[in-house]
Amino acid sequence: MTDKEITELNLKSATYYGAQLQMNHFTEELAELIQAAAEGDPQHIAEEIADVEVMVEQMEYLLSLDTIYIESWATHILLANDIESCIWHLAAPIKSINKLRRVNLATAADPDMSKDEVQIKRQTANHDLETDIGELVSYLNWLAGRYSIAAEEIREIKSYKVQRTRDRIELETGSICKKVVDDKAAAQAQDLADYCKQQTECEPGGCIFATTGEGCILSDYARPELWPDAIAKQQQEGQKNG
Structure with missing residues (x-):
């Protein structure tokens, strides 16, 4: 942007x-x-x-x-x-x-x-x-x-945050549906993942987009089920159940 x-x-x-x-x-x-x-x-x-x-x-x-x-x-x-x-x-x-x-x-x-x-x-x-x-x-x-x-x-942080705010406003006003917001959040999470890979000193809890001390969750707006830790956990549980 x-x-x-x-x-x-x-x-x-x-x-x-x-x-x-x-x-x-x-x-x-x-x-x-x-x-x-x-x-x-x-x-x-x-x-x-x-x-x-x-x-x-x-x-x-x-x-x-x-x-x-x-x-x-x-x-x-x-x-x-x-x-x-x-x-x-x-x-x-x-x-x-x-x-x-x-x-x-x-x-x-x-x-x-x-x-x-x-x-x-x-x-x-x-x-x-x-x-x-x-x-x-x-x-x-x-x-x-x-x-x-x-x-x-x-600038990258500002770009992410102003877009997140606009998505929230559009959701509040009904000018955009939740599915579109979720799809945009998923794409945005991938963009942030790519950005994080470029960082040389990114450690769990140290990422500028993290909101917990339990690891980089990429965004406090993307759906929790899209976070890498959650996906890995789901995969592990699937393997156990299988």
């Missing part, structure tokens, strides 16, 4: 869920990335960087943020070369998101507030969020460099 295709699917999902829900999701993904950075596991960090990049794109779109300013700030910020500073900047957008929420609540609670005052409060909150996201983007790149995470690896 190309970067353009990833963005198109991602923004469709953003529109479906809406700004308020995705603001919550953004803060959740930031918290998960902070935990991954504190643990220092490169594979976990790669997955969480991908999640946060997906949500940054959604925030820029849903909140009409100034992407030119964000990109410029991300390019010119002077980074501190330590994990503690990184974690602080990963957390900063959470505070900005909460500030924006408070502005929205205050304006809703006070219908007599002038339009000029509302505009100033929202512009200030948005600008703070744009600045924090610019710094966040810089530290995402810093993290990737620190742990030698290739851009292609992050």
Whole structure:
């Protein structure tokens, strides 16, 4: 999937869920990335960087943020070369998101507030969020460099996750049947299996797509009966019964 295709699917999902829900999701993904950075596991960090990049794109779109300013700030910020500073900047957008929420609540609670005052409060909150996201983007790149995470690896994870989200939405809205979703999941599991074979240090429980410590299950969305461990177990039971 190309970067353009990833963005198109991602923004469709953003529109479906809406700004308020995705603001919550953004803060959740930031918290998960902070935990991954504190643990220092490169594979976990790669997955969480991908999640946060997906949500940054959604925030820029849903909140009409100034992407030119964000990109410029991300390019010119002077980074501190330590994990503690990184974690602080990963957390900063959470505070900005909460500030924006408070502005929205205050304006809703006070219908007599002038339009000029509302505009100033929202512009200030948005600008703070744009600045924090610019710094966040810089530290995402810093993290990737620190742990030698290739851009292609992050793109592959993003591609998988935005497609999974779209499949879930289509299933929820009835625009796609469960069989089609299951068939796509099976094909996707094979794609991930092929991807995993290319990894030189993939161990049980260490795969970026694993969700348990019992081995690589390729995906937390593919049907359990498609997981390699389950297939092997079925084959063994078949041989015993035979």
